[in-house]
Amino acid sequence: MSRKNRVPLADRVARAAEAALVAQHFVSAIDVLTGIGWLDPGAAERWRRGQIDCLEEVVQIDAPRISKAIRLFGSWATAKELLPSPTAYVGRTPDRPTLRFSRSGNPAIENSYRTHWVSPELSEKKRARLAETASRPPELVVIQPLNTAWICHRCGGSGDLLMMETPGPACLRCVGLDDLTYLPAGDALLTRRAKSKSSRHAVVVRFSRTRGRYERQGLLVEPQALADAPQAT
Structure with a gap:
């Protein structure tokens, strides 16, 4: 131009x-x-x-x-x-x-x-x-990796879930989320109730090679919030 x-x-x-x-x-x-x-x-x-x-x-x-x-x-x-x-x-x-x-x-x-x-x-x-x-603070995002052979850049450990940081992947223990419980997607009402009762939560995503994007797999919530969720009215 x-x-x-x-x-x-x-x-x-x-x-x-x-x-x-x-x-x-x-x-x-x-x-x-x-x-x-x-x-x-x-x-x-x-x-x-x-x-x-x-x-x-x-x-x-x-x-x-x-x-x-x-x-x-x-x-x-x-x-x-x-x-x-x-x-x-x-x-x-x-x-x-x-x-x-x-x-x-x-x-x-x-x-x-x-x-x-x-x-x-x-x-x-x-x-x-x-x-x-x-x-409002944005939701925390945790990744369910396709390759399970990853190493935490902080402690050298690994796990089923990770959070990406500038130096590389970090395990949930190192980022302070290892006390949360995984709630798979599928029950929208249970997810909504557990999320509302949990003072901390994180969205779990996994990369879809077919669609070329990250997709929600579930939620990490506090154990007590998940236990109380079915009784919510």
Whole structure:
């Protein structure tokens, strides 16, 4: 594409932001960076899992252009009279670390990433519900490996289930989830009851070579929660 035919960055940001706003009634910096093609969703997911130190490491453009896009997004949101909603971003790991967006860690930059912009057309109740959902910690994900000959990078052990970390796979004992009980998928009501009663849980997935994606196999829940679930009303 010739230089004169390139779409201005401001227009690309506006289009990506508008599409996200229409789809979900709010829009974030991550939505914009993904929408303009600078951030791969898979890389963003690895960041959420704690496998990447900061989000900007995987944004496929230089720092000045990232900063410009974020500024343009903020200006667009203000012009549209959207309502700012500070949002918590924590990792998809048992220790729930606060995720870092920028290389610098500058509080103002971090805040610009964490701010979701919400449609003013929503009622106060719906805006509160959106904010609560967005700030909810993501579910922990445990993998049922296809190859059972794997080794925990922390202790050298193994097992039927693992959690991926930056250096490699880790066993459930090392990540502090070995006290949980496995509940296979199949009984939706039992799963829902056990999950609601368990203060900690993790989704168990297994890679499907046929479909080329990870699929849910069940849930890890606290033993007492599973024991109490059948009696729930």
